[in-house]
Amino acid sequence: MQSSGSSWAATASATITGDTPARNRFALRTRSVAIDSRTDAVRRDLADIRLADRVFAPHYAVPTRRSIGRITAISDSADGVTLSQALPGEPFDVLEFTSTHGWGRSPIDGSVGFVSRDSLIGEFEASHIVVAQDATLHADASTARPLPASLPMGSRVAALPANDDWCEVDGGYVATDALQPLSTDAGDAVDHALRVRGTPRLAGGRSGAGVDAAGLIFLAFSLAGSPPPRFLDLQAETFGTALAEGDVLRRGDLLFFADHVALLVDGETVIHVDDVVRCEPLAALDRFGPIRARRRPA
Incomplete structure (x- = not known):
């Protein structure tokens, strides 16, 4: 995360003394806000107009809603690291078009980045989701x-x-x-996760074609009607309620490690992403190191 250099609440004043040219003086009227480039559509040169009350930017853009025509990566730059995915039929809010990409934000998983321009189609209203x-x-x-x-x-x-x-x-x-x-998001997140057993691990993936560790959790709980944050650290910090080390674990609880997460199927078994999505005994997770957080989704 990074902090914005100033906030929208900044004020400027000019002072003239004799022949001294005017100087702009800037002062913050409110505290500078924390910006997470993975989820906040803010760059040095451009920001989403919907963030104008939180951050200062040289230019603001009104989002243009498009739909995704084919599964595509959401990357931190045009040819950069994959952060997440946009799936067929999902909306995507474009803030800037280039000849090859669109930069903007997914309203489904909240991730910000670049998508291939040829994956964008005209907006349409989806009625169903593939389960x-x-x-x-x-x-x-x-x-x-x-x-x-x-x-x-x-x-x-x-x-x-x-x-x-x-x-x-x-x-x-x-x-x-x-x-x-x-309109009827429902079901059990564990059941949804079990349907994708055997799905390969894929960096940034969150679909039945491939998932990363946090992507499996996002997919399963979204289908169950309780979408979590997209990224692993945010899931470990904010999703559901924290459990103490001695609390009895049950189906649906989440165990977070330094760079991993597993979903409990029952008190002794988890489902998680290894080379593929698989079920394993809880004791087998020792290879990921100590448990950093235990959370119970609402």
């Missing part, structure tokens, strides 16, 4: 002939019922039981 690890697209609902495309868990679609078994989406048909209406 199967991978929802195969089919050419029609009568023969269920598969197409060479699929939607990973977490993707969003505008779906219309074709019959009891199939929904029509842009690009084909998806099995009804692979979708969940956005």
Whole structure:
């Protein structure tokens, strides 16, 4: 994290004495705010207009809402480190367009960064979210002939019922039981996590196609209707309530390590991201070092 050099509450005054040219004097009227570049859309040259009451910037931008057409990385620079992902059907608020990228913020996971411009499409209203690890697209609902495309868990679609078994989406048909209406986020986070067992580890991933440690937690609890912060340190600090070392652990509790997190399936088993998403005995987590935090989501 970093602190802004000043805040929007800064004031300036000019003083003239004889032939001395005017000098601007700046004074903060409120405390400078802490800025996290992963979640606050602020740069040295530009900031989201919605942050104007918190930070000072030379220029402010009004976000342009787009939708994501294909799974894409959210990176800290145009060719930089992957922070997170934007998934098909999700909205993305663009604050600056370049010839190859858009810089802005995901309103779904709160992450700020660059996405590939060719992944952005016109905004549309999604109605359902994919809850199967991978929802195969089919050419029609009568023969269920598969197409060479699929939607990973977490993707969003505008779906219309074709019959009891199939929904029509842009690009084909998806099995009804692979979708969940956005208006009824529900279910058990552990159950959602168990559906992606075998999914490979992927830096910045948070979908059925690949997850990082915090991404698995974000995906599972978001589908259960209680989205946590996207990043591991923020999850360990703020998600749910802290547990003391001697508290009895139960299904759904989270154990945080220096650079890892695991979700309890029961009192003796966890699900977490190793090389893939897997279940292991709680005792096997000793290899990640001491437990730094224990939290119980609300």
